[in-house]
Amino acid sequence: MKKVARGLALTVVALFSLVPIQAAPAAAFVGTLDVEPEDGGVRIEGYDHRLTATLTVEAPDTAEGKTINFDTDGQGATVEETCDILATGSCSVTVSESSADGEVRAWVADDLPAETPCGVPNPLAPETEDCDSTEGVDAAAEGGVKPEPDDTDVVGVEFAPGTLNVEPEESGASPGGPVELIATVMSTETPARPLVANVDAEILADGPNADQVPDAADMECDTDPATGGCPLSYTAGAASGVDEVQGWVDLNDDPGADPPTGDETGTGFEGDASEGPDEGTEPGDDTEPDDTDVVLVNLSASQQLILSPASATKPLGAQSALTATVTTGATPNSGVAVAGQVLPGGPHAGTTATCSTGANGQCTLNYTGPNPGTDKFRATVDADGNGLPNEADSTEDVGVAGGTEEPDTTAVAQITWGVPEPPDDDNCDAAKQRVKKLKKKLKKAKKALKKAKANGDEDRIAKKKKKVKKLKKKLKKAKQRKRTACA
Numbered sequence: 001m002k003k004v005a006r007g008l009a010l011t012v013v014a015l016f017s018l019v020p021i022q023a024a025p026a027a028a029f030v031g032t033l034d035v036e037p038e039d040g041g042v043r044i045e046g047y048d049h050r051l052t053a054t055l056t057v058e059a060p061d062t063a064e065g066k067t068i069n070f071d072t073d074g075q076g077a078t079v080e081e082t083c084d085i086l087a088t089g090s091c092s093v094t095v096s097e098s099s100a101d102g103e104v105r106a107w108v109a110d111d112l113p114a115e116t117p118c119g120v121p122n123p124l125a126p127e128t129e130d131c132d133s134t135e136g137v138d139a140a141a142e143g144g145v146k147p148e149p150d151d152t153d154v155v156g157v158e159f160a161p162g163t164l165n166v167e168p169e170e171s172g173a174s175p176g177g178p179v180e181l182i183a184t185v186m187s188t189e190t191p192a193r194p195l196v197a198n199v200d201a202e203i204l205a206d207g208p209n210a211d212q213v214p215d216a217a218d219m220e221c222d223t224d225p226a227t228g229g230c231p232l233s234y235t236a237g238a239a240s241g242v243d244e245v246q247g248w249v250d251l252n253d254d255p256g257a258d259p260p261t262g263d264e265t266g267t268g269f270e271g272d273a274s275e276g277p278d279e280g281t282e283p284g285d286d287t288e289p290d291d292t293d294v295v296l297v298n299l300s301a302s303q304q305l306i307l308s309p310a311s312a313t314k315p316l317g318a319q320s321a322l323t324a325t326v327t328t329g330a331t332p333n334s335g336v337a338v339a340g341q342v343l344p345g346g347p348h349a350g351t352t353a354t355c356s357t358g359a360n361g362q363c364t365l366n367y368t369g370p371n372p373g374t375d376k377f378r379a380t381v382d383a384d385g386n387g388l389p390n391e392a393d394s395t396e397d398v399g400v401a402g403g404t405e406e407p408d409t410t411a412v413a414q415i416t417w418g419v420p421e422p423p424d425d426d427n428c429d430a431a432k433q434r435v436k437k438l439k440k441k442l443k444k445a446k447k448a449l450k451k452a453k454a455n456g457d458e459d460r461i462a463k464k465k466k467k468v469k470k471l472k473k474k475l476k477k478a479k480q481r482k483r484t485a486c487a
Contacts, residue, residue, distance in 0.1 A: 031055055031056060031057040031058075031061070031063070031066075031108060031151050032055070032056040032057075032150065032151065033053060033054070033055055033056075033068065033106060033107065033108055033150070033151050033152060033153045034053070034054045034055075034056075034153055035051055035052065035053050035054075035104075035106045035153040035154075035155050036051070036052050036054070036155075037051075037155065038155050038156070041194065041195070041196040041225025041226070042158045042159065042160050042187065042193055042194075042195050042196065042225075043097075043157070043158065043159050043160075043195060043196045043197065044159070044160065044161070044162040044185055044187075044195045044196070044197040044249055044291070045097055045159050045160060045161045045162065046096070046097060046159075046251045047096075047097075047159070047196075047197050047198070047249065047251050048094045048095070048096050048251065049094065049095050049096070049157055049196075050092050050093070050094050051070070051092065051093050051094075051095060051104065051106075051155065051157075052090055052091070052092045053068045053083060053085070053090060053091055053092070053093075053106055053153075054089055054090040055068070055085050055089060055090070055108065056089070063085045063089050064085055064086065064087050064089070065084060065085060066084070066085045066108055066109070067082055067083075067084055067085075067108070067109040068082060068083050068084075068085065068091060068106055068107070068108060068109070069081075069082055069106065069107055069108075069109050070082065070083075070093055070095075070104060070105070070106050071104070071105040071106075072095050072104050072157075081093040081095065082109075095157060097159040102156070102157065102158070103154055103155070103156060103157075104154070104155050104156075104157050105135075105152070105153075105154050106152070106153050106154070106155075107151060107152040107153075108151040108152075135150075135152050135153070135154050160187040160188075160189060160193065160195060161187060161188045161189075162185050162186055162187045162188060162195040162197070162249075162291070163185070163186060163188060163289040163290060163291065164183060164184070164185050164197075164199065164247060164248065164249050164289075164290070164291050164292060164293050165183075165184050165185075165186070165289065165293055166181055166182070166183050166184075166201070166232065166245070166247040166293040166294075166295045167181065167182050167184070167295070168181075168295065169277070169295050169296070170277075170295065170296045170297075170298070171295070171296075171297055171298070171330065172297070172298045172299075172300065172304060172327050172329055172330045173236055173297055173298070173299055173329050173330045174236070174299070174300075174301060174328065174329025174330065174331070175208075175236055175237065175238050175239060175240055175299050175300070175301050175329070176235075176236060176237065176238050177235070177236055177329060177330070178233060178234075178235055178236075179233060179234050179235070179236055179243070179297055180231060180233050181201070181219075181231070181232040181233065181245065181247075181295065181297075182229055182230070182231060182232070183199040183201070183221060183223065183229065183230055183231075183232050183247050183293075184223070184227075184228050184229040185197045185199065185223050185228050185229075185249060186228050193228075194223070194224070194225065194226060194227050194228025194229075195223065195228050196222070196223055196225050196228075197222075197223050197249045197250075198220060198221075198222050198223075198249070198250045199220065199221055199222075199223065199230060199232065199247055199248070199249060199250065200217035200219070200220045200247065200248055200250040201217060201218060201219040201220070201232045201245055201246065201247040201248075202217055202218050202219075202245070202246050203218050203234070203243050203244070203245055204243075204244040204245070204246055206242075206244060207241060207242060207243035207244055207245075207297075208236070208237060208239035208240065208241035208242075208243065208299060209234065209236055209237050209239075209243050209299075210243075212234060217250070218234060219232040219233065219234055220232075220250065232245075232247060236297075236299050239299070240299050240300050240301060240302075241299055242296055242297065242298055242299070243296070243297040243299060244277060244294060244295075244296055245294065245295050245296075245297060246271065246275070246292065246293075246294045247271075247292065247293050247294075247295075248271025248291060248292045248293075249271070249291040249292075271290075271291060271292035273292075275290075275292050275293070275294050276294055277294045277295060277296050299329070300328075300329060301328070301329065302328065302408075302409075303326060303327070303328050303333060303336075303381060303409050304326070304327050304328070304408065304409065305324060305325070305326050305338065305379065305380065305381055305408070305409045305410060305411045306324070306325045306327075306411055307322050307323070307324055307365075307377075307379055307411040307412070307413040308322070308323045308325070308413075309322075309413065310398060310413050310414070311398065311413065311414045311415075311416075312413070312414070312415050312416070313415075313416045313417075313418075314369055314415055314416070314417055314418065315417075315418040316369065316370055316371070316372060316417055316418040317368065317369070317370050318368070318369060318417075319366045319367070319368060319369075320353065320365060320366055320367050320368075320369065320377065320415055321364060321366060322340070322353075322364065322365040322366075322377065322379070322413050322415075323362055323363075323364055323365075324338045324340075324355060324357070324362065324363055324364070324365055324379055324411070325357075325361055325362045326338065326357050326361050326362075326381060326409075327361050331361075332357070332359070332360050332361025332362070333357060333361050334357055334358055334359050334360075334361060335356060335357060336356065336357045336361075336381055337354065337355075337356050337381070337382040337385055338354065338355050338356070338357065338363060338365065338379055338380070338381060338382060339352065339353075339354045339379065339380060339382035339386075339387050339388055339389045340352065340353050340354070340365045340377050340378060340379030340380070340389055341353075341377070341378060341388060341389050342367070342375045342376070342377050343375070343376040343377070343378055343412075345376070346373060346374060346375035346376055346377075347369070347371035347372060347373035347374075347375060347417065348367065348369055348371060348375050348417075349375075351367045351375075352367070352387060352388065353365040353366055353367045353377075354382065354387050365377070365379060369415065369417040370417075371417060372417050372418060373416070373417060374414060374415070374416045374417070375414070375415045375416075375417070376397070376398060376412055376413075376414055377412065377413050377414075377415060378392055378396070378410065378411075378412045379392075379410070379411055379412075379413075380392040380393075380409055380410045380411075381409040389410070391409070391410075392410045393408055393409075393410035396408075396410050396411070396412055397412055398412045398413065398414045427485040428482070428485040428486035430485075431478065431481050431482035431484075431485040431486065432482060432486070434478045434481070434482070435475065435478045435479055435482050438471060438474055438475040438478050439475065441471055442468065442471040442472065442475055445464060445467045445468045445471055446468055448464050448467075449461065449464035449465060449467075449468055452464050
């Protein structure tokens with residue numbers, strides 16, 4: 001009997017060993033995934049955008065080594081990018097306009113025997129998905145099937161064409177002092193939108209502060225998504241002179257880019273290397289405006305006088321209204337006497353004007369121009385207080401550096417005064433035409449008033465009456481001018 005029982009037991013064991021044992025599927029990962037920036041503004045076209053995934057788990061599980069999948073094309077069928085969480089709890093991927101524009105979905109790859117596209121149940125664990133396919137960019141408003149936060153996150157990525165502008169175009173600063181510039185990147189759309197970009201800048205070779213950071217950009221900043229602007233600043237050395245500063249959008253955010261020689265990554269120069277400070281007369285390889293801009297910084301420990309506008313057209317009998325600005329470096333000089341005089345050859349040769357600068361370092365030089373023609377007006381800081389620009393740099397001209405090194409305390413502006421009034425015969429003809437046109441308008445307005453009265457439209461009647469009255473006044477004045485011009 002014992003032998004029979006023993007035989008049956010061995011048979012059962014043998015049969016059981018022939019049945020395959022199916023392993024229980026591994027449990028889906030449980031944790032919290034956060035991808036940043038959530039929706040950090042619109043990027044400039046061609047700019048690589050970095051997404052950082054941060055994973056939080058509860059002990060004894062660890063985040064390190066977990067794989068994060070990214071669906072960047074919005075199709076949900078494939079995984080375009082992945083990164084493995086580092087010991088810091090985070091990892092990053094870089095997406096470009098060609099790989100992502102819209103929603104980017106990220107999720108933790110489950111430790112299941114097979115990966116499936118986002119939104120498709122895993123055949124080995126039908127109750128789970130690799131990601132929450134219903135989650136949106138705003139998880140609070142578009143929460144998914146799982147309570148937020150979960151192991152899925154969706155962020156927005158958008159790109160737009162844009163341009164770079166660095167301001168001010170020309171500024172002053174003191175040697176040894178701070179230089180402050182502002183870079184702004186805006187879209188070329190209407191209306192324009194602020195864009196997110198990394199901006200680099202280099203002080204070019206001829207400036208006293210050239211190449212402050214060898215083998216790298218001298219300055220860089222990231223634009224504010226809300227304004228599109230960011231500061232570019234440096235501290236000037238002790239030498240005077242003019243720094244030519246070139247800024248450009250650093251498309252792949254590599255701090256080693258150098259505009260004169262190109263980009264050390266081998267992808268080519270990101271900006272327009274041949275651009276000058278005046279895009280209007282010295283355009284570079286690309287049509288301006290583009291993703292490069294050049295500005296000038298005058299570094300001087302001595303006073304500087306600037307006249308603006310440098311060139312203007314005024315009607316006869318008007319005031320010159322030239323603004324004199326006196327600074328030392330970037331500091332306005334108040335209480336400075338400024339004297340100016342029209343140079344020989346102009347219709348108002350010898351005419352003088354004086355003023356004294358206020359707290360902003362500015363004052364207005366005024367003289368009247370009753371005669372037609374073009375004046376060149378030279379102004380200088382009036383060191384001896386005699387009301388004449390006898391301390392002037394006599395070789396300086398409009399827009400041309402003078403005999404002394406610029407910047408200095410002399411400036412020249414040009415004013416073109418209006419042409420004489422046309423002959424009386426022309427005035428008479430013009431006055432006749434004016435009367436004729438007003439008569440036609442008045443006739444048309446009276447006809448419209450008559451029609452409004454016929455329709456009993458009180459609002460329209462009031463408007464048409466007002467228009468007729470106004471045209472009658474204009475016609476009366478026009479007839480008076482005609483009598484005078486044609487006398």
